[in-house]
Amino acid sequence: MRKKQTKKKNSFGLGSKISQLSKKNCPLAKKNDEELNYKNVKLLKKYISDSAKILPTRITNVSHSKQKILVREIKKARALALLPYVTN
């Protein structure tokens, strides 16, 4: 019983800070504009579902600023038939 209580205390003190640090980082953080491009189809394919929908950030952990760019590039690639709009 005592051990359980100490664990709970940790989650409010130092433990919570550690858990924040171990949160997954944005996978596109180090990609610059030239890499994150509509021509980089291999990279973009990782961020669309099997039915070709754009995946939400809660699944992919992409940061908000990069997601904005990513969505724009996926839509450009779709316009040029490099990526599909829908797949059956």
Added chain:
Amino acid sequence: MNIYEHTYIAAPEANKKDIENIEKKIEDILNKSSGKIHKTEDWGLRNLAYPIKKNNKGYYRNLYLEGNKDTIKEIENFEKFDEKVIKYLSIKLKKLPKEDSELLKEKV
């Protein structure tokens, strides 16, 4: 003068001559308004993700142009009525990219 990135897809039945003709016409339009082509990339015959005008394949060509907004409009207007061009996309850029695109590397 702005820098544009212009990509067009030619129909799969187009010959080398057809593509040369398209390229010549684009150059003519650019020469009229003192624009120029910085770089061309040939991505070759690729499968399309969805059929466009009943074609399942297409020749991709990518150009980096310098010109005014009117010149790019004129190029797009020409491609709209050309039967050999299925689809096109032009994008305004801030500066020219230094490296080749991933699609060109993929081909080789």
